[in-house]
Amino acid sequence: MKLKTITRAAAVATGMTVAGLTLASSPASASAAADCGYACSVSKHVDTGVDSADYQAQVNNSTAGPGVTSWIWVWSNNSGAHADYYLNGDATMHKIYGPARSSASTTLSRDVTSFRVCGPNGFGGDACSAWAHPQY
Structure with a gap:
C-alpha cells in the first residue's frame, strides 16, 4: 500500500x-x-423532456480472490449503459456494457484507477458522469 x-x-x-x-x-x-474510497459509485440522470434514464456504475478495489483485486458493475433503468474505466498500470480505456433495464458486472485482476458511467442522452450521443478516482 x-x-x-x-x-x-x-x-x-x-x-x-x-x-x-x-x-x-x-x-x-x-x-x-483519490476522490472516493476503495468502493465507490457514480451516477448520471438524463431527462430529455420525453423520457428519462438513470445510469450507475460502482467499483470495489478491495475485492479479493484468486487473481482478483477489483470488481466493476454498471446498471440502467432504461436504455443500456456502459462504464469506461482505467486499470492500474494500463493506459488503455476499458469498457463494460450493461443491457437495457439491467446490469452487468465483472471481476478484474488489477485495481481501477478511474471510472465513469455513460448512457444514451436521447439526442444521438452519450451523457457521462464525472470521472471518479477510487483508492487502490
Missing part, C-alpha cells in the same frame, strides 16, 4: 500522465487522485 501512495504522490508532484490522465502539480490534483 505504501508503494502505491508514494507512486501516486510522485506522479502528482511531477505532473506526469498516469492511466491516461494528466495529473497537474497542484494540491487540488493531489486530492482528486
